[in-house]
Amino acid sequence: MALIVEDGTGLADAEAYISAADADSYFAARGNAAWDALTTEAKEQNLRLGCDYMEAVYGPRWCGQRKTSTQALSWPRVNACNIASDVVPAAVKRANAELAVRSATTGVLLADQSAQVKQETVGPISVTYADGARQYVKYSAVDASLAAAGLLCKGGSQIPVVRA
Numbered sequence: 001m002a003l004i005v006e007d008g009t010g011l012a013d014a015e016a017y018i019s020a021a022d023a024d025s026y027f028a029a030r031g032n033a034a035w036d037a038l039t040t041e042a043k044e045q046n047l048r049l050g051c052d053y054m055e056a057v058y059g060p061r062w063c064g065q066r067k068t069s070t071q072a073l074s075w076p077r078v079n080a081c082n083i084a085s086d087v088v089p090a091a092v093k094r095a096n097a098e099l100a101v102r103s104a105t106t107g108v109l110l111a112d113q114s115a116q117v118k119q120e121t122v123g124p125i126s127v128t129y130a131d132g133a134r135q136y137v138k139y140s141a142v143d144a145s146l147a148a149a150g151l152l153c154k155g156g157s158q159i160p161v162v163r164a
């Protein structure tokens with residue numbers, strides 16, 4: 001099944017923000033042999049999984065609003081950081097590619113979470129984790145590039161207060 005890539009019009013059936021061919025170019029410029037070794041089908045599957053992760057994790061945090069109520073993905077958007085409403089930002093495309101290659105190498109991007117592990121022993125090796133230690137993977141490079149591009153709104157339930 002061919003990958004349907006969002007083109008900036010708000011497709012109702014889009015599955016990813018970047019094509020396998022564009023991801024190939026992106027990773028070739030960075031010397032990423034792991035991506036190059038994948039079949040086109042595997043690349044497209046991982047681009048879908050990377051996009052699914054983006055929609056789940058970043059969807060509620062994007063600046064602006066969806067362009068249409070019928071579009072499948074979060075971009076394109078209106079009122080989003082001076083970005084035209086018919087554009088999928090390059091940082092979003094790159095993030096989709098980066099998450100796809102991580103999906104290809106690690107398997108699951110958004111794993112189910114259970115109770116935190118305090119101590120773990122496997123054979124002769126024992127590890128004790130700090131209280132409150134993160135039990136999930138954080139994709140810092142993706143988070144940082146999207147934040148640096150100004151695409152994420154400030155989170156939380158706080159509102160700005162202005163003194164009169």
